[in-house]
Amino acid sequence: xxxxxxxxxxxxxxxxxxxxxxxxVGFLAFTLxxxxxxxxxSFTRYTGTSAPVWIGLDNYITLLTGDxxxxxxxxxxxxxxxxxxxxxxxxxxxxxxxxxxxxxGMKVWRTLFYLPSVISGVVVAILWRGLFDxxxxxxxxxxxxxxxxxxxxxxxxxxxxxxxxxxxxWGVGGGMIIYLAGLQGIPTSLYEASELDGAGRWQQLTxxxxxxxxxxxxxxxxxxxxxxxxxxxxxxxxxxxxxDDATLFYNIYLYKNAFLYGAMGxxxxxxxxxxxxVLVFTAxxxxxxxxxxxxxxxxxxx
Numbered sequence: 269x270x271x272x273x274x275x276x277x278x279x280x281x282x283x284x285x286x287x288x289x290x291x292x293v294g295f296l297a298f299t300l301x302x303x304x305x306x307x308x309x310s311f312t313r314y315t316g317t318s319a320p321v322w323i324g325l326d327n328y329i330t331l332l333t334g335d336x337x338x339x340x341x342x343x344x345x346x347x348x349x350x351x352x353x354x355x356x357x358x359x360x361x362x363x364x365x366x367x368x369x370x371x372x373g374m375k376v377w378r379t380l381f382y383l384p385s386v387i388s389g390v391v392v393a394i395l396w397r398g399l400f401d402x403x404x405x406x407x408x409x410x411x412x413x414x415x416x417x418x419x420x421x422x423x424x425x426x427x428x429x430x431x432x433x434x435x436x437x438w439g440v441g442g443g444m445i446i447y448l449a450g451l452q453g454i455p456t457s458l459y460e461a462s463e464l465d466g467a468g469r470w471q472q473l474t475x476x477x478x479x480x481x482x483x484x485x486x487x488x489x490x491x492x493x494x495x496x497x498x499x500x501x502x503x504x505x506x507x508x509x510x511x512d513d514a515t516l517f518y519n520i521y522l523y524k525n526a527f528l529y530g531a532m533g534x535x536x537x538x539x540x541x542x543x544x545x546v547l548v549f550t551a552x553x554x555x556x557x558x559x560x561x562x563x564x565x566x567x568x569x570x
Contacts, residue, residue, distance in 0.1 A: 364447030
């Protein structure tokens with residue numbers, strides 16, 4: 269009996285390896301391999317066409333002490349993240365909360381709010397370029413109704429970043445769906461018990477809904493931070509980092525160094541700095557989760 273079980277396990281292991289094999293090969297060839305290569309190139313002077321020349325920590329020293337555009341791009345990315353992430357979290361939750369009510373036609377509204385999140389970034393950028401057009405855009409047309417003169421959004425250094433923050437909210441439907449799933453997973457018995465205790469809508473929201481939704485908020489927060497630090501497509505299509513470097517996001521500066529300036533080694537150093545920045549912020553959020561994330565069935569010591 270033991271021999272048969274052992275043979276069966278070997279067969280299952282071979283089948284598991286056969287199914288996992290393509291993913292393992294793809295991970296080694298297209299993820300881990302390039303990461304190791306970029307780590308090596310970050311210590312070299314490398315253009316992408318010539319042989320890399322080892323220069324040690326020079327790339328890192330240059331970007332930290334002698335490259336003002338590095339700090340400018342980092343500051344713009346931080347500003348964008350600190351504004352866009354909270355807005356997307358709040359708006360996504362509010363939409364999900366409203367779309368959780370059981371009224372006729374609600375499935376249609378859920379679909380309409382979710383659809384924008386599945387459209388590709390390039391198409392979204394082209395769409396919003398027309399909407400924010402200075403002369404013919406809908407945004408400035410609406411502002412004119414309110415007695416205001418709309419700016420030329422993407423050529424004005426004061427408004428370009430504001431426009432990109434607003435555009436980032438276009439895809440809030442993705443987070444909304446996750447919130448909606450979380451809301452529908454909250455036991456109705458909790459609301460019934462709170463009603464018996466005399467809790468109103470606001471108390472149910474703050475004492476029942478938000479604590480039970482905290483793991484979902486935590487997940488969306490992590491995803492939002494990572495996404496904002498990788499923001500690239502819409503900004504590149506609409507502004508190329510301008511005007512006057514007002515939208516020079518970190519990834520745009522990295523891209524320019526790698527593919528426009530021919531500084532592939534320096535771009536690799538930029539990529540690894542970004543990796544550690546995202547890692548630190550993610551770790552801080554995970555560290556803080558014990559103070560505000562509640563898991564059902566968890567007993568906390570007072």
